[in-house]
Every structure is written in structure tokens, then in C-alpha cells.
Amino acid sequence: MYALTNCTIYTTHSVLSDHAVIIKNDQIDSVTLATDLDNSIKTIDLNGANLCPGFIDLQINGCGGVMFNSEISEQTLEIMQATNLKSGCTSYLPTLITSSDEDIKLALKVARNFIDKTKNEILGLHLEGPFISLEKKGVHRAEFVRSPDLDIIDLICANADIVSKVTIAPESFSAEVIQQLHQAGIVVSIGHSNATYAQASEAINNGASFATHLFNAMSPMTGRNTWCRRRNL
Incomplete structure (x- = not known):
């Protein structure tokens, strides 16, 4: 187990600072405040890097x-x-x-x-x-x-x-x-x-x-008036 620290963490819903990501068995275990980390856990300092899902x-x-x-x-x-x-x-x-x-x-x-x-x-x-x-x-x-x-x-x-x-x-x-x-x-x-x-x-x-690459190498939409009526435009 180890923790990734000193980074800006991008999650699905927010951007977090002063937090750490705890890794356990090669998987994300949790995201926690850096101040709440147990002193016994190994830490890896990311030197202010951005951290997000691949x-x-x-x-x-x-x-x-x-x-x-x-x-x-x-x-x-x-x-x-x-x-x-x-x-x-x-x-x-x-x-x-x-x-x-x-x-x-x-x-x-x-x-x-x-x-x-x-x-x-x-x-x-x-x-x-x-x-x-x-x-x-x-x-x-x-x-x-x-x-x-x-x-x-x-x-x-x-x-x-x-x-x-x-x-x-x-x-x-x-x-x-x-x-x-x-x-x-x-x-x-x-x-x-x-x-x-x-x-x-x-x-x-x-x-x-x-x-696949929608409307690129694909026939375009036609019948604009019909489409607009269907969309109530």
C-alpha cells in the first residue's frame, strides 16, 4: 500500500487539492485528505503534478x-x-x-x-x-x-x-x-x-x-424541414 501525494486530483465530480490517493494491491483504494494519512503508509510525492484517470x-x-x-x-x-x-x-x-x-x-x-x-x-x-x-x-x-x-x-x-x-x-x-x-x-x-x-x-x-467519426465519411442529414418539425424547432 502507498499514497500519491502533493498533486491536483481530478475526479468525475471535482478537482481536489491537499488530498492523497491511496493505492492498495495495484488498485485505487480511496481518496483522502493528506492530513488524514497514517504516518506508517509509504508516500510518493508527485511534485504538484495533475493526477487523473488514464x-x-x-x-x-x-x-x-x-x-x-x-x-x-x-x-x-x-x-x-x-x-x-x-x-x-x-x-x-x-x-x-x-x-x-x-x-x-x-x-x-x-x-x-x-x-x-x-x-x-x-x-x-x-x-x-x-x-x-x-x-x-x-x-x-x-x-x-x-x-x-x-x-x-x-x-x-x-x-x-x-x-x-x-x-x-x-x-x-x-x-x-x-x-x-x-x-x-x-x-x-x-x-x-x-x-x-x-x-x-x-x-x-x-x-x-x-x-465511428459521426458524419465524417457518412451521408449527411437531409430533409431539414421534416427534421425540424420532429424536433419542434
Whole structure:
């Protein structure tokens, strides 16, 4: 057990000074007034630094001079993790954009090996594609954009313990496949999509619960007058 002292503590609800964070068994045990600390507890002086929960980034394609798609390896993930720590990001989802089946399989293997060796760094993979809209592909390589392949979907679901999120264009998916991903425990995110309101609504009803860079590489809202009436504007 030890206490982190001489710092400004940012919690969900307040900013605290003259307080300390007590760590027990590598977990936060409590936050207390520094004057209430037991004299027997070891203290670590943070010299006035800011102390807050580590940030979590849900989509990092690359950083620190590397791109996950360019070099799918544990070394790439190590470089990305070290770079993230410099800005207070303690955990992240390495993101593989639209790729071949071979690269997806390799990413699954690399991520599993890395996660097995480390704690609380990679929280899972984010597969951004390849099942997206060709019209809204952005920088994704057109030759790898494709309709859902049930074998790959089954493989992704079989690895749901290391795949946290999958970005899809719902207009290319059946309700059953979206439900399959959702029921496996994977966050289904709508992105790089040209879906209509009805198609997006159906996907949400079947388990899609997230949006990847909303309205970027995605069809915009239309029918302003109808939308305003619905919002009573």
C-alpha cells in the first residue's frame, strides 16, 4: 500500500487539492485528505503534478511514427502504447482499417499475443471495415472493400474476447449478421456508410450502438424541414 501525494486530483465530480490517493494491491483504494494519512503508509510525492484517470482511445490507426495497417506486429503495438502514455492515454483500441482476410487474421493473432503478455494496455481490436460503403470509403483501399463474408464474421465472433468493436456500413448487412456480432459481445459501430435513415434505424434496433467519426465519411442529414418539425424547432 502507498499514497500519491502533493498533486491536483481530478475526479468525475471535482478537482481536489491537499488530498492523497491511496493505492492498495495495484488498485485505487480511496481518496483522502493528506492530513488524514497514517504516518506508517509509504508516500510518493508527485511534485504538484495533475493526477487523473488514464484516457482510453477507441480508435488509433497509428502513432509514434508507425501505422498498424503498415506493420501488423507486436512491436508496432508497443510503440503505439509508449507514445500514448506521453499524453496520458493508458489504454486503447488499435484500429485496423479495411484490409485483406489475411491481414485480419494476422491482426487477431498479434493482438491476442500482445494482450496475453500485458495488462490493461490494449483493451481489444477495432476493425474499421472491410465491410463498408465503397462510396464513403475515404482513405480505405477500394480493392478490399467488400460485402460481409460469413466465414470472416464467424472468425471475428469466435475472437470476441479480443475484438472490442467493428465498424460497418449497415446497408450491406442483414439483421441476422448484426445480431450475431452484437450477441457475441462486440460493439457494432456505424461508419463509412451511405445508409438511409431506415437502414440505420434497423441496424440500431438489431444491436448497433456506436458511430465511428459521426458524419465524417457518412451521408449527411437531409430533409431539414421534416427534421425540424420532429424536433419542434
